[in-house]
Amino acid sequence: MRRIGRILVTFLAVSGFVFLGLTGLGIWAAIHMTGGDGKDIPDRAVLSLDLDAQFRDTPESNPLAQLSGERSYSLRRAVEAVDRAAADKRVTGLFATLGHSGLGLAGRQDLRDAVIRFRAGGKPAVLFAETLGEGGSGTLDYYLASAFSQVWLQPSGDVGLTGLWVESPFIKGTLDLLGIKAQFSGRHEYKSAIDMFTETGFTPAHRENLGRLLDSWSEQIVAGIVAGRGLPEAKVRELMGKGPFLAGEALAAKLVDRVGYRDQAWDTLVGIGADKAEEIDLADYADHLDHPRGTKVALISGIGAIHRGESHHGLDGDGDFGAQTVAEAFRDAVDDDKVKAILFRVNSPGGSYTASDTVHHEVARARAAGKPVVVSMGDYAASGGYFVSMGADRIIAAPGTITGSIGVFTGKVVLDEFWKKLGISWDEMHRGDNAGMWSANQPFSPQAKARIDALLDHIYADFTGKASEARGMDGARMDKLARGRIWTGADAKASGLVDGLGGWTEALAQLRQVAGLKADEPLTLVEFPRPRKPWEMLADSLGGESVAERRIVARLEPLLNALAPAPGAQLRAPELRGPR
Numbered sequence: 001m002r003r004i005g006r007i008l009v010t011f012l013a014v015s016g017f018v019f020l021g022l023t024g025l026g027i028w029a030a031i032h033m034t035g036g037d038g039k040d041i042p043d044r045a046v047l048s049l050d051l052d053a054q055f056r057d058t059p060e061s062n063p064l065a066q067l068s069g070e071r072s073y074s075l076r077r078a079v080e081a082v083d084r085a086a087a088d089k090r091v092t093g094l095f096a097t098l099g100h101s102g103l104g105l106a107g108r109q110d111l112r113d114a115v116i117r118f119r120a121g122g123k124p125a126v127l128f129a130e131t132l133g134e135g136g137s138g139t140l141d142y143y144l145a146s147a148f149s150q151v152w153l154q155p156s157g158d159v160g161l162t163g164l165w166v167e168s169p170f171i172k173g174t175l176d177l178l179g180i181k182a183q184f185s186g187r188h189e190y191k192s193a194i195d196m197f198t199e200t201g202f203t204p205a206h207r208e209n210l211g212r213l214l215d216s217w218s219e220q221i222v223a224g225i226v227a228g229r230g231l232p233e234a235k236v237r238e239l240m241g242k243g244p245f246l247a248g249e250a251l252a253a254k255l256v257d258r259v260g261y262r263d264q265a266w267d268t269l270v271g272i273g274a275d276k277a278e279e280i281d282l283a284d285y286a287d288h289l290d291h292p293r294g295t296k297v298a299l300i301s302g303i304g305a306i307h308r309g310e311s312h313h314g315l316d317g318d319g320d321f322g323a324q325t326v327a328e329a330f331r332d333a334v335d336d337d338k339v340k341a342i343l344f345r346v347n348s349p350g351g352s353y354t355a356s357d358t359v360h361h362e363v364a365r366a367r368a369a370g371k372p373v374v375v376s377m378g379d380y381a382a383s384g385g386y387f388v389s390m391g392a393d394r395i396i397a398a399p400g401t402i403t404g405s406i407g408v409f410t411g412k413v414v415l416d417e418f419w420k421k422l423g424i425s426w427d428e429m430h431r432g433d434n435a436g437m438w439s440a441n442q443p444f445s446p447q448a449k450a451r452i453d454a455l456l457d458h459i460y461a462d463f464t465g466k467a468s469e470a471r472g473m474d475g476a477r478m479d480k481l482a483r484g485r486i487w488t489g490a491d492a493k494a495s496g497l498v499d500g501l502g503g504w505t506e507a508l509a510q511l512r513q514v515a516g517l518k519a520d521e522p523l524t525l526v527e528f529p530r531p532r533k534p535w536e537m538l539a540d541s542l543g544g545e546s547v548a549e550r551r552i553v554a555r556l557e558p559l560l561n562a563l564a565p566a567p568g569a570q571l572r573a574p575e576l577r578g579p580r
Contacts, residue, residue, distance in 0.1 A: 094148075106398030326362070
């Protein structure tokens with residue numbers, strides 16, 4: 001009977017696997033085999049865009065994610081579609097809804113620029129919001145909304161133009177109470193990722209760092225609202241941080257154009273009667289566009305925390321930045337004779353030093369092989385994210401991108417006093433003076449601390465040396481810009497850490513330049529490595545731990561290592577990470 005039960009369970013499992021695989025394959029086929037000639041687009045169409053939906057930094061290459069039923073967009077394809085629609089006579093307008101977008105500042109700026117270009121063609125772009133910041137800050141959401149030619153707000157809504165705010169927890173006091181000592185070292189004073197363990201508040205350098213970040217972001221937001229709404233700068237600065245504004249107040253202050261409901265806003269754009277325009281979602285419009293064949297360009301993405309080994313992807317379509325995967329993508333692009341240039345999208349707060357150096361080397365190899373490399377930075381390209389970017393022919397950042405953070409840190413927590421409070425004792429044996437240097441049960445010895453300092457000094461010198469060479473700066477100038485300090489893209493451009501400001505469109509324009517192509521040369525972007533097939537992703541997700549499980553383990557790893565140290569060396573790799 002048990003054997004029959006096991007056979008039945010196995011049969012059901014296999015049947016489910018096959019069903020999901022075939023369903024995902026069908027969705028994938030439907031997406032990739034329909035459209036593409038532009039014939040199914042209505043003669044009079046209004047594009048709709050849900051700005052509350054998920055925006056992916058890379059094309060959605062996971063068909064099984066479609067099973068969730070949640071709308072999502074590729075940021076690059078959304079920007080491209082809005083630009084194409086500006087010149088498409090069939091498209092009469094753009095209608096967007098917004099409450100609270102999950103996009104970072106850089107992503108919002110990319111979309112804002114696309115909407116402004118759309119409006120420049122004489123077409124209306126209307127945004128409707130039930131509210132902009134209900135129960136929270138709506139400053140970034142309003143900044144995005146201000147790019148539209150007309151902004152509607154529901155009568156019950158508000159505009160949460162409350163300003164910008166940063167806060168950070170500091171757990172040193174808790175660690176002291178528990179008898180836990182944090183032993184971390186960084187290079188240099190602005191490398192603030194470790195401060196939450198070693199300080200009780202912002203250090204002067206940390207405060208200076210974040211203060212300039214807030215100032216630069218505020219300047220960009222004010223300038224955007226001034227340009228979008230046609231308001232005097234002094235008036236916008238006066239309103240900035242004074243919200244939330246009720247609907248009537250927002251209308252009186254000219255922050256919005258109309259107060260009403262979605263159907264009313266929609267009718268003003270699409271018209272009524274027989275001449276009424278049809279709605280088409282921006283993602284559907286993008287899927288049905290024709291794509292002229294052009295010069296082949298490799299699109300390589302470095303998204304998330306940088307680590308050694310392969311990138312991991314799951315059914316949710318998200319992934320991380322595995323240096324082995326990205327390095328192999330560069331090698332494949334170099335070996336492909338049809339690839340004339342490489343567009344490297346980086347959206348990473350940093351990670352492993354050795355992994356970052358691996359990718360940096362492949363960027364150099366690609367350039368030496370005659371394949372120009374242009375980096376497009378997303379919300380983050382800090383520390384290790386800057387390391388992998390700095391050797392490119394051109395670096396393009398959004399004005400709001402967090403970049404720089406040229407520095408390094410490493411360390412551990414020491415639990416010897418904590419164990420005493422619990423009545424737990426440890427004993428040990430070792431061979432080699434530094435064998436137990438990474439143990440959480442003892443502090444660093446003077447000898448071990450000297451080795452760590454030497455390691456950090458070497459990494460910092462390597463990082464700044466390579467950055468100096470890549471950016472054509474002398475060492476003293478680079479050291480002043482480095483020391484772990486973060487910059488916005490706008491400040492990084494002013495200091496010479498990046499070459500230009502903009503999003504996907506600007507990056508492609510720069511790529512045409514460095515590749516010696518015409519300004520209007522058609523490009524065919526091809527993902528490297530190739531997108532995985534539906535059955536490959538399904539087998540990977542069902543055959544091992546999920547991405548979510550990997551993330552949980554990664555976050556708990558320091559504590560797990562501390563509570564149950566394994567025999568032998570416990571590596572605490574130096575980290576090239578931006579601030580937390």
